[in-house]
Amino acid sequence: MNTKINILLIEDDKSICSYITAFLSGNGYRVITALSGKEGVSLAASFCPDVILLDLGLPDIDGCDVLRQLRSWSSISVIVISARVEEQDKVMALDLGADDYITKPFGPAELMARIRTSLRHSHSAMPGRVYRAAGLEIYFDKRMIYMEGSEVHLTQIEYQLLSLLAENSGRVLTYKFIMNTIWGPYTDGNNQILRVNMANIRRKIEKNPAQPQYVFTEIGIGYRMRENESV
Amino acid sequence: MNTKINILLIEDDKSICSYITAFLSGNGYRVITALSGKEGVSLAASFCPDVILLDLGLPDIDGCDVLRQLRSWSSISVIVISARVEEQDKVMALDLGADDYITKPFGPAELMARIRTSLRHSHSAMPGRVYRAAGLEIYFDKRMIYMEGSEVHLTQIEYQLLSLLAENSGRVLTYKFIMNTIWGPYTDGNNQILRVNMANIRRKIEKNPAQPQYVFTEIGIGYRMRENESV
DNA sequence: AACTGCTGTTAAGATAGTGTTAAGAAATGA
DNA sequence: TCATTTCTTAACACTATCTTAACAGCAGTT
Numbered sequence: 001m002n003t004k005i006n007i008l009l010i011e012d013d014k015s016i017c018s019y020i021t022a023f024l025s026g027n028g029y030r031v032i033t034a035l036s037g038k039e040g041v042s043l044a045a046s047f048c049p050d051v052i053l054l055d056l057g058l059p060d061i062d063g064c065d066v067l068r069q070l071r072s073w074s075s076i077s078v079i080v081i082s083a084r085v086e087e088q089d090k091v092m093a094l095d096l097g098a099d100d101y102i103t104k105p106f107g108p109a110e111l112m113a114r115i116r117t118s119l120r121h122s123h124s125a126m127p128g129r130v131y132r133a134a135g136l137e138i139y140f141d142k143r144m145i146y147m148e149g150s151e152v153h154l155t156q157i158e159y160q161l162l163s164l165l166a167e168n169s170g171r172v173l174t175y176k177f178i179m180n181t182i183w184g185p186y187t188d189g190n191n192q193i194l195r196v197n198m199a200n201i202r203r204k205i206e207k208n209p210a211q212p213q214y215v216f217t218e219i220g221i222g223y224r225m226r227e228n229e230s231v
Numbered sequence: 232m233n234t235k236i237n238i239l240l241i242e243d244d245k246s247i248c249s250y251i252t253a254f255l256s257g258n259g260y261r262v263i264t265a266l267s268g269k270e271g272v273s274l275a276a277s278f279c280p281d282v283i284l285l286d287l288g289l290p291d292i293d294g295c296d297v298l299r300q301l302r303s304w305s306s307i308s309v310i311v312i313s314a315r316v317e318e319q320d321k322v323m324a325l326d327l328g329a330d331d332y333i334t335k336p337f338g339p340a341e342l343m344a345r346i347r348t349s350l351r352h353s354h355s356a357m358p359g360r361v362y363r364a365a366g367l368e369i370y371f372d373k374r375m376i377y378m379e380g381s382e383v384h385l386t387q388i389e390y391q392l393l394s395l396l397a398e399n400s401g402r403v404l405t406y407k408f409i410m411n412t413i414w415g416p417y418t419d420g421n422n423q424i425l426r427v428n429m430a431n432i433r434r435k436i437e438k439n440p441a442q443p444q445y446v447f448t449e450i451g452i453g454y455r456m457r458e459n460e461s462v
Numbered sequence: 463a464a465c466t467g468c469t470g471t472t473a474a475g476a477t478a479g480t481g482t483t484a485a486g487a488a489a490t491g492a
Numbered sequence: 493t494c495a496t497t498t499c500t501t502a503a504c505a506c507t508a509t510c511t512t513a514a515c516a517g518c519a520g521t522t
Binding site: 087088090091094095097098099100106107109110112113114116117120121141142143144155156 | 318319321322325326328329330331337338340341343344345347348351352401402403449450451452455
């Protein structure tokens with residue numbers, strides 16, 4: 001399964017194209033570009049992107065017409081990018097079914113934040129962060145854990161603990177930090193409860209808890225989780 | 232029944248308030264204003280608006296905190312209004328769950344277009360949707376539920392609850408979120424009524440309520456419904 | 463060998479969370 | 493109005509979870 005988000009960029013200015021493509025691909029998105037409205041509509045149909053970035057100033061078809069055509073058969077999120085700041089342009093695009101309207105110039109961080117918001121709205125292609133290593137998968141959005149494809153049930157604290165480690169996979173988290181994060185700051189220096197929980201987690205996810213594959217002990221320091229392979 | 236759209240405006244500047252209120256009411260919206268963040272959060276709870284317009288520069292609480300508080304129990308559309316044009320402000324607000332971010336100054340037509348877009352997003356009622364898993368079928372448009380082909384009668388609340396879970400099948404919905412969605416925000420932290428309804432639902436749709444196949448309990452968190460297989 | 467410091471494991475009591483039932487209140491409809 | 497259904501609340505049994513304690517194992521040190 002491929003979890004990359006697909007973005008269709010409809011934009012005739014090649015330098016803007018390569019600029020946007022560069023930082024979006026650099027952030028894990030797959031970007032496909034269309035240099036004209038016609039091409040854009042047809043690519044939207046064949047590639048089924050999760051989000052479309054549509055520049056209004058296209059050479060062949062008016063951007064609003066592209067939007068109209070898209071909306072006649074599709075409800076893919078469309079973010080309009082435009083140099084026009086006039087209110088009536090925005091109103092028209094939004095009422096034609098655009099999900100957002102950004103005026104140039106804009107920064108890459110804002111664009112990506114607006115893409116995330118659009119994905120959230122579309123509700124379908126929510127990426128959902130995932131931890132994956134060997135047979136273990138953690139879906140943070142669903143709060144679900146699978147081992148070799150079958151569901152693993154963890155208690156509340158066990159889940160908090162494992163996801164804390166997974167979100168910081170590859171790094172050692174000190175006992176103190178973990179205790180502080182999960183049990184709060186008013187704990188004595190005793191890690192007993194942490195050890196018990198770790199043993200329970202290992203019994204559930206490790207084939208041989210004595211030789212762990214996922215959560216490693218750094219004696220005197222803390223725990224470290226095997227690096228996430230899904231990035 | 233009243234079909235007016237309710238808008239909550241959280242904004243401390245009274246002149247902006249009356250300006251926005253004026254043209255929104257003039258266009259058929261019902262507007263309620265809150266002059267502080269605190270008041271805004273509490274009005275959001277009691278008033279259950281369709282859209283919230285949130286100014287980030289509030290006197291008492293930081294706008295982002297207001298957003299954070301709202302998002303902890305609600306998924307009402309929030310359009311952030313701000314004088315700050317810095318990219319990082321936009322990114323933060325959007326990633327905290329804002330649906331849109333408008334920078335001052337803006338025109339009334341644009342604001343209304345963005346409100347319409349937000350409303351479109353929140354009405355995710357797609358026609359002819361179906362939930363299907365094992366022997367259970369839910370037809371959202373007809374409000375009908377079948378178990379192994381024969382009709383199952385659910386009461387109003389039972390149906391709301393089950394369809395809420397079905398629409399979010401595969402992910403855990405917290406007790407807080409469910410309570411808030413169905414019984415409104417003024418509930419104490421007691422889930423008793425939710426448990427009773429869940430027991431009733433299970434008696435109707437599960438073969439063995441003690442070992443549910445459709446609605447699972449995530450102890451300490453909430454409920455999760457078996458993934459929809461009709462997609 | 464015995465000691466020390468640290469970690470893993472197990473078990474049992476305490477606690478909190480959940481399911482179930484039933485009875486009265488409230489709403490609905492004839 | 494009465495009858496019926498639905499909603500809410502309370503009580504209680506049951507289960508899962510959390511916490512604590514006791515002990516076993518291991519490595520390094522004296």
